[in-house]
Amino acid sequence: MSFVSEFKSNLPSLQPAQFEAAALALFRFQAEHNPVYRAYLQHLNCVPDAVQNLTNIPFLPIEFFKTHRVVSHDFVPQAIFKSSGTTLQQRSQHLVSDTNFYCRHAQHLFEQVYGPLAGCTVLALLPSYLEQGDSSLVMMVDYFINATGQQEPGFFLQNHQELRDAVKKAKNQGRKIYLFGVTYALLDLAEEVEPGEFYGLTIFETGGMKGRRREMIREELHQLLTQDFGVPHIHSEYGMTELLSQAYSTGQGIFQPSQTLRVLVRDVNDPFTVSALGPASGGVNVIDLANVDSCAFLETKDLGKLHPDGSFEILGRFDNSDIRGCNLLMG
Numbered sequence: 001m002s003f004v005s006e007f008k009s010n011l012p013s014l015q016p017a018q019f020e021a022a023a024l025a026l027f028r029f030q031a032e033h034n035p036v037y038r039a040y041l042q043h044l045n046c047v048p049d050a051v052q053n054l055t056n057i058p059f060l061p062i063e064f065f066k067t068h069r070v071v072s073h074d075f076v077p078q079a080i081f082k083s084s085g086t087t088l089q090q091r092s093q094h095l096v097s098d099t100n101f102y103c104r105h106a107q108h109l110f111e112q113v114y115g116p117l118a119g120c121t122v123l124a125l126l127p128s129y130l131e132q133g134d135s136s137l138v139m140m141v142d143y144f145i146n147a148t149g150q151q152e153p154g155f156f157l158q159n160h161q162e163l164r165d166a167v168k169k170a171k172n173q174g175r176k177i178y179l180f181g182v183t184y185a186l187l188d189l190a191e192e193v194e195p196g197e198f199y200g201l202t203i204f205e206t207g208g209m210k211g212r213r214r215e216m217i218r219e220e221l222h223q224l225l226t227q228d229f230g231v232p233h234i235h236s237e238y239g240m241t242e243l244l245s246q247a248y249s250t251g252q253g254i255f256q257p258s259q260t261l262r263v264l265v266r267d268v269n270d271p272f273t274v275s276a277l278g279p280a281s282g283g284v285n286v287i288d289l290a291n292v293d294s295c296a297f298l299e300t301k302d303l304g305k306l307h308p309d310g311s312f313e314i315l316g317r318f319d320n321s322d323i324r325g326c327n328l329l330m331g
Contacts, residue, residue, distance in 0.1 A: 065242050109258045264276045277306070303317060
């Protein structure tokens with residue numbers, strides 16, 4: 001069995017105490033076999049064998065996914081996920097060797113937080129993602145819909161009444177309902193629903209006004225949505241095109257690291273000063289052990305706060321970064 005296949009097969013049973021050893025093993029593999037990452041490490045004069053802990057690992061700037069083919073071995077991609085963006089922006093591209101691995105892994109992480117999808121109903125109000133195409137979120141949600149066993153369609157564009165009818169039907173059947181929605185579309189929907197109509201739903205706000213509405217801070221946005229939908233919390237997912245793992249927030253914008261994802265923070269003035277322990281604030285670095293085929297160690301353009309228990313918040317983005325709503329599913 002190759003390193004790649006064996007590493008992937010071990011991920012579902014990975015224990016927290018094993019994370020660092022697994023990350024270091026994957027680092028050494030990618031330092032040798034990923035041409036882009038290898039060249040970056042050589043530019044930094046990094047000797048992989050000298051790296052002994054997570055904070056010493058150099059993180060690849062995420063912009064490389066826009067300009068290079070970031071892969072750790074040769075394969076014919078089953079999908080190429082692309083980030084959101086305007087026609088003037090260059091979209092990141094993440095080559096995926098095995099979409100079934102991605103989908104099963106995403107379901108595993110989701111069910112660790114929310115329980116089995118079977119017998120539930122998943123609905124999605126994601127017009128922007130559907131229109132642009134090549135979305136990792138759309139593939140994930142579509143897989144979730146199929147995993148529930150529901151007979152009704154799950155995706156909706158502007159047809160809010162059909163979505164409301166689907167909610168009513170699922171509630172009458174006693175099914176647990178998950179609704180994934182892009183921000184501006186959820187705000188539009190919230191203005192139409194009746195009091196109590198969406199009570200009991202778990203609603204995921206996926207970020208992004210797409211120029212349709214004024215930007216607002218998370219606290220204001222979630223206050224509006226919780227009030228109009230009649231739910232106690234708005235849930236969120238932290239994920240992006242360049243990652244195959246997700247982390248979830250069940251409210252208050254606090255994300256819990258998932259089994260295969262860990263966040264570190266770097267000094268905003270010195271990107272090579274990295275902390276794995278909170279409390280600390282700065283630029284967000286992500287280790288995603290599911291990124292076996294690409295690069296697992298990414299320096300993102302997000303600003304965040306790391307808490308002592310490993311949970312984290314996303315505070316915003318660096319000023320010089322692209323405005324991307326599809327990949328940051330903010331809480």
